[in-house]
Amino acid sequence: SGMGVIAQMSRDITLRRIQVVVKPGSGRMVSLASDATHFVHCSGVIRLENCVFESMLDDAGNFHGVYALAEEAIKPDTLKIRYPHGRIDCYLPGDRVQLTDMRRMQPVWEGVLREIQDIDRQYTLLRFDAPLPPVKGLVATNLTRQPDEVIITGCRTGKNRPRGFLLTCRGRVRVEPNVFYNPDCGIEMAGDANDWYESGPVEDVVIRDNEFQDCGYAWGCPAIHINPAVSLG
Numbered sequence: 001s002g003m004g005v006i007a008q009m010s011r012d013i014t015l016r017r018i019q020v021v022v023k024p025g026s027g028r029m030v031s032l033a034s035d036a037t038h039f040v041h042c043s044g045v046i047r048l049e050n051c052v053f054e055s056m057l058d059d060a061g062n063f064h065g066v067y068a069l070a071e072e073a074i075k076p077d078t079l080k081i082r083y084p085h086g087r088i089d090c091y092l093p094g095d096r097v098q099l100t101d102m103r104r105m106q107p108v109w110e111g112v113l114r115e116i117q118d119i120d121r122q123y124t125l126l127r128f129d130a131p132l133p134p135v136k137g138l139v140a141t142n143l144t145r146q147p148d149e150v151i152i153t154g155c156r157t158g159k160n161r162p163r164g165f166l167l168t169c170r171g172r173v174r175v176e177p178n179v180f181y182n183p184d185c186g187i188e189m190a191g192d193a194n195d196w197y198e199s200g201p202v203e204d205v206v207i208r209d210n211e212f213q214d215c216g217y218a219w220g221c222p223a224i225h226i227n228p229a230v231s232l233g
Contacts, residue, residue, distance in 0.1 A: 002032070002033055002034045003032065003034045003035045003036070003037070003038050003058075004018075004020050004032050004035070004036040004037060004053075004056075005018070005036070005037045005038070006035075006037075006038045006039075006040075007038070007039050007040070007042050008039075008040040008041060008042070008088070008089075008090070009040075009041050009042065009089070009090060009145060010039075010042045010043075011042065011043045011044040012043075012044035012045055012046075013039070013042060013044075013045075013046045013047070014045075014046075014047040014049065015037065015047070015048050015049070015051055016047070016049045016050060016051070017049070017050050017051065018037075018048075018051040018052075018053075019051065019052045020032055020036040020051075020052065020053045020054065020055075020056060020060075021052055021054045021055060022054070022055045029055065030055055030056070030057055031054060031055040031056055032055075032056045032057065032058075033056075033057050033058075034056070034057060034058045035056065035058045035059045035060070035061065035062055036053040036056050036058075036059070036060050036061060036157075037053070037060065037061040037062070038061070038062045039061070039062065039063045039064075039147075039169075040062075040064065040065065040066060040088070040090070041065050041066065041088075041090040041142055041145035041146070042063075042145070042147060043144075043145050043146060043147055043148065044147065044148055044149075045147070045148060045149045045150075045151065046063065046147050046149070046150050046151070047150075047151045047152075047153075048061065048151070048152045048153070048155055049151075049153055049154055049155070050153075050154040050155065051154075051155045051156075052155070052156045052157070053155065053156070053157040053160070053164075054156075054157065054158060054159045054160065055159050055160060056160040056161065057160070057161045058160070058161060058162060059160070059162055059163045059164065059165065059166055060155075060157035060160065060163070060164045060165055060182075061152070061164075061165045061166070062165075062166040062168075062198070063147065063150055063165070063166065063167050063168065063169045063173075064166060064168040064169055064198040064199060064200065065090070065141045065142060065145070065146060065168075065169065065198070065199035065200070066083075066088050066090055066141065066197060066198065066199055067084075067100070067102075067139040067140065067141050067192075067193050067197040067198070067199045068081040068082060068083050068084075068124070068139060068140045068141070068197070069081060069082045069083075069084060069102075069139055069140075069197075070099060070135040070136075070137075070138040070139060070140055071123070071135075072135065073132045073134075073135050074125065075127075076131045076132065077114075077127055077128050077129070077130065077131055077132065078125055078126065078127045078128070078132075079125070079126045079127075079128070079132055079135060079140065080119075080123060080124075080125055081123070081124050081125075081126060081140050082122055082123055083121075083122055083123075083124070084197050085196075085197070086121055086122065087118065087120075087121045087122060087123075087124065090142050090145060091113055091116050091124075091126065091142055091145075092113070092116075092144075092145075093113055093114060093115060093116065094112065094113065094144075095112070095113045095142050095143070095144040095145065096110055096111070096112055096113075096142075096143045096144050097110065097111055097112075097113050097126065097128070097140055097141070097142055097143065098110050098140070098141055098143050099132075099133065099135070099138045099139070099140055100138060100139050100140075100141065100193070100199075101137060101138060102137055102138065102139045102193035102194070103137060105191055105193065105201075105228050105229075108133060108138065109132070109133045109138075110143070111128035111129055111130045111132070112128060112129040112130075113126055113127070113128060113129075114127045114128060114129055115127040126140070139193050139197070139199075141199035143170070146169055146170040146171055147169050147170070147171045148171045148172070149171050149172040149173075149174070150167065150169060150171065150172070150173045150174070151174045152165060152174070152175045152176075152178060153174070153175075153176060153177065153178065154177070154178065155178045155179075156178065156179045156180075156181075157178070157179075157180055157181070157182060157186075158179075158180060158181030158182050158183075158213070159181065160182060160183070161183065161184075162182070162183070162184040162219070163182055163184045163185050163186070163187075163188055164180045164182045164184075164185070164186040164187055164215075165186070165187050165188070166188050166189075166190065166198070167187060167188070167189050167202060167205065168189055168190060168191055168192075168198050168199065168200035168201070168202060169200060169202065170200070170201070170202070170203055171203070171204065172204045172206075173202060173204065173205040173206070174206050174208075175187060175205075175206070175207045175208070175210060176206065176207065176208040176209045176210060177208070177209035177210055177211070178210045178211075179210070179211045179213065180210065180211070180212045180213065180215050180223065181212075181213040181214065181215065182215050182216075183215075183216070183217055183218030183219060184215070184216060184218065184219040184221050185215060185216055185219070185221040185222060185223060185224065185225040186210075186212050186215040186223045186224065187207060187223070187224045187225070188221075188224075188225040188226075188227060189202050189205070189225070189226050189227070189228075190225070190226075190227040190228060190229055191228045191229065192229045193229070194229055195229070200228075201228070207224060212224075
């Protein structure tokens with residue numbers, strides 16, 4: 001199967017004693033073909049407590065938003081955006097939206113969303129409460145639909161293909177205590193405006209009293225990898 005748990009534009013989620021593992025005696029090597037858990041533009045408090053995530057072909061968990069490419073300002077207050085991987089409905093009227101320079105990964109403008117008009121599966125129009133800046137080379141993300149807090153405690157993850165947790169989200173992030181034995185990094189923080197377009201940034205992270213058991217043995221990454229990615233375009 002694909003992902004274990006996927007949530008988008010949801011609020012206040014707790015996963016407790018979830019086990020993503022290969023069934024004993026099944027003879028299988030893989031528990032899931034993709035991420036065990038995946039949270040996109042979720043808000044409130046997200047908790048993973050006393051879970052086990054093993055033998056996936058992807059990560060134990062992803063926490064992030066989504067960047068959309070700023071195509072053009074069709075009016076002084078209206079932006080046409082393009083979703084690089086197909087439309088993701090992650091905006092509501094009243095949300096605060098940030099425009100970021102995709103080369104420097106630095107914010108340049110914020111505004112409140114007044115109106116949304118979907119064009120097709122790739123393009124959407126966003127009308128704001130204020131005039132837009134020059135939009136060439138910018139990406140947009142929703143600042144409102146971000147977790148207030150992410151808590152990962154008492155979890156174990158490893159024997160999978162890449163990472164433990166991708167933590168690219170605002171709000172308080174607390175990772176303590178857990179056990180990581182991933183072939184890639186156990187924890188990664190990596191805003192990305194050139195490939196998956198997974199937005200952040202992180203602001204308040206505590207990683208404490210965790211055990212990292214030979215993380216990165218297959219990929220050469222450190223156990224904790226802070227890796228903001230600038231645009232290649």
